[in-house]
Amino acid sequence: MRRFLLPFILLLTAVASGRAALAVEITVLYPQPYLYQAPIEEIVKAFAEKRPDIQVKLLAPTKAYEETASAVLRGAITGSMPDVAFNGTNLMHLFVDRKLAVALDGFVSKEADWDKQGYVPGMISTGKVNGQLYGLPFALSTPILYMNVDLLRKAGGNPDAPPQTWPELLALAHKITDPAGNTHGAYMLWTTTGNYLWQELLFTHDGEMLSADGKKVGFDTPAGLKTFEILRDLVTEGGMPNLTDDQGTQAFIAGQIGFYLGSSARVNSLMGKVGKRFELRTAPFPSPRPDSKIVSGGGTMMIFAKDPAKQAAAWDFIKFAAGPIGQTIMVRHIGYMPSNQIAIDTPELLGDYYKNNPNMRTAISQLARTRPWLGFPGENSLKAIQVIYDNMEAVVAGKATPEVALQRSATQVQALLPK
Amino acid sequence: MNRRGDASLAPYLMVAPATVLLLALILAPLALVVATAFTDWHLGGGAAAFVGFDTFVTLLDEPDFRTAVWNTARYVVFVVPATSVAGLVAALLIAECRRGQALYRMLFFLPSVATLAAMSVAWQMLLSPSVGALPQILRLVGLTPGNWLQDPDRALSALGLIGIWSEAGFAMLFFLAGLKTVPAELHEAAALDGVGTLLDRLWHVTLPHLAPITAFVLVFSSIHALRVFDTVAIMTRGGPEKSTLVALYFIYQEAFSLFRTNLAAAATVLFIAAVLLLSLLQLYLTRARGGR
Numbered sequence: 001m002r003r004f005l006l007p008f009i010l011l012l013t014a015v016a017s018g019r020a021a022l023a024v025e026i027t028v029l030y031p032q033p034y035l036y037q038a039p040i041e042e043i044v045k046a047f048a049e050k051r052p053d054i055q056v057k058l059l060a061p062t063k064a065y066e067e068t069a070s071a072v073l074r075g076a077i078t079g080s081m082p083d084v085a086f087n088g089t090n091l092m093h094l095f096v097d098r099k100l101a102v103a104l105d106g107f108v109s110k111e112a113d114w115d116k117q118g119y120v121p122g123m124i125s126t127g128k129v130n131g132q133l134y135g136l137p138f139a140l141s142t143p144i145l146y147m148n149v150d151l152l153r154k155a156g157g158n159p160d161a162p163p164q165t166w167p168e169l170l171a172l173a174h175k176i177t178d179p180a181g182n183t184h185g186a187y188m189l190w191t192t193t194g195n196y197l198w199q200e201l202l203f204t205h206d207g208e209m210l211s212a213d214g215k216k217v218g219f220d221t222p223a224g225l226k227t228f229e230i231l232r233d234l235v236t237e238g239g240m241p242n243l244t245d246d247q248g249t250q251a252f253i254a255g256q257i258g259f260y261l262g263s264s265a266r267v268n269s270l271m272g273k274v275g276k277r278f279e280l281r282t283a284p285f286p287s288p289r290p291d292s293k294i295v296s297g298g299g300t301m302m303i304f305a306k307d308p309a310k311q312a313a314a315w316d317f318i319k320f321a322a323g324p325i326g327q328t329i330m331v332r333h334i335g336y337m338p339s340n341q342i343a344i345d346t347p348e349l350l351g352d353y354y355k356n357n358p359n360m361r362t363a364i365s366q367l368a369r370t371r372p373w374l375g376f377p378g379e380n381s382l383k384a385i386q387v388i389y390d391n392m393e394a395v396v397a398g399k400a401t402p403e404v405a406l407q408r409s410a411t412q413v414q415a416l417l418p419k
Numbered sequence: 420m421n422r423r424g425d426a427s428l429a430p431y432l433m434v435a436p437a438t439v440l441l442l443a444l445i446l447a448p449l450a451l452v453v454a455t456a457f458t459d460w461h462l463g464g465g466a467a468a469f470v471g472f473d474t475f476v477t478l479l480d481e482p483d484f485r486t487a488v489w490n491t492a493r494y495v496v497f498v499v500p501a502t503s504v505a506g507l508v509a510a511l512l513i514a515e516c517r518r519g520q521a522l523y524r525m526l527f528f529l530p531s532v533a534t535l536a537a538m539s540v541a542w543q544m545l546l547s548p549s550v551g552a553l554p555q556i557l558r559l560v561g562l563t564p565g566n567w568l569q570d571p572d573r574a575l576s577a578l579g580l581i582g583i584w585s586e587a588g589f590a591m592l593f594f595l596a597g598l599k600t601v602p603a604e605l606h607e608a609a610a611l612d613g614v615g616t617l618l619d620r621l622w623h624v625t626l627p628h629l630a631p632i633t634a635f636v637l638v639f640s641s642i643h644a645l646r647v648f649d650t651v652a653i654m655t656r657g658g659p660e661k662s663t664l665v666a667l668y669f670i671y672q673e674a675f676s677l678f679r680t681n682l683a684a685a686a687t688v689l690f691i692a693a694v695l696l697l698s699l700l701q702l703y704l705t706r707a708r709g710g711r
Contacts, residue, residue: 066676073463073678094678098463244569247548379461382677393660397571 024313025055026305029082031068033061036086036139036299039333043326047317054313065193065299069094072304076100083305084314086138089126089297090194090385093375095304096129102303104133107315118324118342126372127300135300136322139336141265142296142370143200144362145169145286149279151176151183151258162283166230169259169286170237176258177239186238187248189262190231190396195388196263199373200295201227204287209374215417220410228402231395242396253277261285264363265298268335271359282362294366297373298336324349337363378418387412449691455684462680474685484686486661487669490575494665495644497579498586502640503633505583506590511621513591514598524595531588539653542581543568568655571662578650578663586643590636597632601625631704638701642694666690 028044030036044056062068065088072095075081081100095101104127108114119136127135149159155175163169173185190197202209207223210216219227234240238259243251252260253273260270267282274280285294301318305311320326327338328349343349344364354361376384391409394400400408456474460467478484513523530538545553546567554564567577601624609624648667651657657664657672670690674683 070462070675070678076463094463098461098465100463242569247566247569379464379679380677383679386677390661393658397660399660 023053023055024309025057026083026310026314026317027057027059028084028086028317029059029062029068029071030086030299031062031065032299035334037061039139039330040086040321042329042333043321046325046329047320050320051316054316056317065091072100073098075304081304083303083310084318085302085304086299087135087302088194089135089137089140089300090196090373090375091382092127092129092134092300092302093377093381095302096132096134097378097381100304101134102305102311104136104303104315107312108133117319118340119322120339120341120367122368122370123296123337123339126296126370128372135302136318137339138299138301138318138321138326139265139330139334140296140298140339140370141263141336142294142363142366143197143262143285144264144267144366145283146252146260146262146266146270147281147283148252148255148258148260149281150255151278155258159279159281162281163259163286164284164290165288166233166286170233173234173238173259179239182256184239184241184251184257186234186240186259186261187243187252187257188231188234188240189245189248189260190392191245191389192263194297194373194375195385195392196295196297196373197261198227198388198392200285201230203295203371204285204292206292209376214377217410217414217417220406224410225402225406228392228395228405231392232402235396235398240396265334265336267359267363280359282359284362284366291369293371294369295373296337296366296370335360337367376413376417378416380416384413384416387416452684452687455681456688458681460681462674462678464680470681474681475689478682478685478689481682483661483664484669487664487666490662490664491645491647491666494575494579494582494647495641497576498582498644498647499637499640501579501583502586502590502644503636505587506592506636507594507629507633509587509591510594510598511625514595524591527591528588530585531592533585535585535649536653538585539581539650542650543654546577569659571660574655574659574663578647578655581650582644582647586640589643590640593632593636594629597629598625601628634704635701638697638704642697645690645694645697 028040030040040058044058047054047056059082062071068085068087069091072081072085072087076098087095092101111117123137123140124133126137126140127133145162147159147162152159152162152172155172157163157172157175163172169186175185176183177185188197199209202219202223205223205226207221207227208218210218212218235242241248241251248257248260249266249270251257253270255278264282271280284290287294301321303311303314303318305314321330322339324340324342324346327340327343330336331338331343331350332353338344338350344354345351354364375381388409391400391405395402395405455467457469457471458467459470459474509523509527513520513527516523545551548554548564548566548569557564565573567573605624605628606620609620614620614623646667647665648671651663651665651668652671655663657668666686667690670683670686673679673686
């Protein structure tokens with residue numbers, strides 16, 4: 001008995017110590033488990049097969065992006081930040097301003113064939129803050145147009161030639177609107193976090209959030225005015241009801257709304273819920289020109305590890321999650337936009353998937369036009385977003401004119417920018 | 420070691436655990452909050468710099484803060500009297516009950532025991548304009564229900580009514596206890612003196628006797644009303660158009676969604692001061708009663 005036991009114990013210790021010496025453990029924190037849990041767990045599994053030398057430990061997920069941010073910031077005090085966190089792209093400023101996030105440019109420059117790994121430059125640029133790369137995109141979306149084709153046809157519209165500009169859309173929405181029949185022409189998800197749709201309206205009209213030197217408000221322009229005018233027109237001409245996000249979405253699913261404008265992230269869930277109730281089609285977001293810039297944002301992977309070995313392991317993990325395999329797993333689970341061209345083009349990855357799902361193609365058809373969903377700089381970053389939200393709400397409720405809303409937003413945001 | 424030495428040490432040893440806990444869990448964090456209020460520190464930021472009263476100046480300049488104070492005041496003024504009256508009426512009715520006293524007491528007290536957060540979710544469903552039970556009932560009897568939680572003129576009142584619903588049971592319990600202390604002889608004497616009707620006796624005998632407990636109920640319902648949070652966080656998130664932005668939700672938002680930690684700390688300091696003032700008032704009222 002003894003003779004067998006000793007070598008066995010020796011072997012065990014050898015394995016255990018060997019593992020400890022080889023495997024680098026990294027911790028990963030992510031939000032929105034109802035969306036991200038399944039794809040991230042599958043990605044971790046696929047990564048483990050390729051890289052047994054790195055152990056990825058998933059921390060208990062948080063509910064929303066803000067809570068992940070809050071957990072990272074708390075971790076900065078207690079010395080317990082996760083090595084990798086999935087953050088909202090518009091919250092990246094928080095970590096860069098506080099010098100907590102690790103810049104990734106050094107890792108990119110060490111990659112021998114970065115250009116050939118398929119990362120779409122426009123999408124990668126969503127991870128830049130102050131010109132430096134701090135995040136690799138995991139799951140991005142852009143605003144698109146969802147159409148109730150039945151209502152559109154009734155109003156004399158042609159679903160094969162969907163409205164491309166605001167005047168076209170508003171005219172059709174006006175015809176669809178019928179208060180007696182409880183149908184509304186359009187509903188825009190203007191309440192989406194981080195002024196997402198407001199930035200879309202601003203960027204499609206060539207507007208800027210900040211002045212060129214980044215010190216002053218940059219939306220105090222005709223493009224800025226346009227954002228609030230469109231909101232007003234949506235209410236006055238497009239029949240947009242003053243509903244919460246949930247109520248508006250329910251109304252669209254119930255077939256009471258002609259045009260629904262919001263993030264492409266909802267394609268999967270809307271198609272499932274609408275089912276056969278009416279024909280649902282997607283189209284590019286209305287813009288003055290077919291090549292206008294559009295906003296893109298979502299979840300981005302940032303590194304917070306301090307130890308170089310862990311940083312390197314973390315980089316390999318986020319590169320994998322943003323790579324062809326990671327992005328294929330992500331898209332098949334939740335239908336966000338992939339940020340990797342190889343994943344999009346390879347038939348057995350996502351190529352066939354897009355061939356068979358035309359509604360999913362709208363978002364990637366906008367891929368080349370994307371620019372990042374931004375946060376304002378400085379410690380009042382999120383407060384500035386709230387100020388703009390309040391002014392949008394005032395316009396939608398008919399309590400402020402676009403001119404007043406713009407003027408108020410500009411003065412209030414200016415006061416909140418770093419001096 | 421002699422016996423006397425043990426005896427003098429023993430009391431300290433006995434209060435030590437409580438003292439340590441009080442220090443670690445309440446007093447030290449409180450000191451940190453007060454200290455944070457005088458700095459420019461934000462969650463996750465580096466070293467903090469002392470900025471004196473700057474944070475308080477920014478806070479008082481903040482329109483949202485003023486809105487929050489105003490809304491909280493409106494909420495307290497609406498909820499506190501109604502809670503007390505509802506609690507008193509319930510207590511009087513139950514005290515007169517011959518049968519099923521325990522049952523009624525439990526039924527009225529239930530909302531106060533239930534977790535308000537869970538109840539908020541239930542209320543949200545009850546009030547939902549298209550599928551909620553309440554709007555459907557109203558439609559059945561021919562009325563047109565509104566989208567109350569989405570109506571800036573109604574949302575705070577709707578939350579107030581839920582606040583009254585959840586707090587009245589608590590007030591009732593205190594009034595019931597108070598009613599037990601009203602001596603039966605007083606009622607008999609009043610009846611002999613010709614204070615005939617029930618209402619007269621209520622006015623001349625019962626209520627004066629309940630005055631001290633009423634003062635107590637008013638103060639504690641004020642403190643509870645000041646702390647309104649669950650219903651706001653779950654049902655309206657301060658909206659629409661900030662009509663339900665109350666003090667605690669403002670603090671929560673500044674601290675955990677806007678990450679302006681110092682501003683949240685300053686608001687917390689003012690909030691604690693307000694609660695402390697009310698507590699002192701309560702203490703004073705209790706003392707005044709004792710001295711009479």
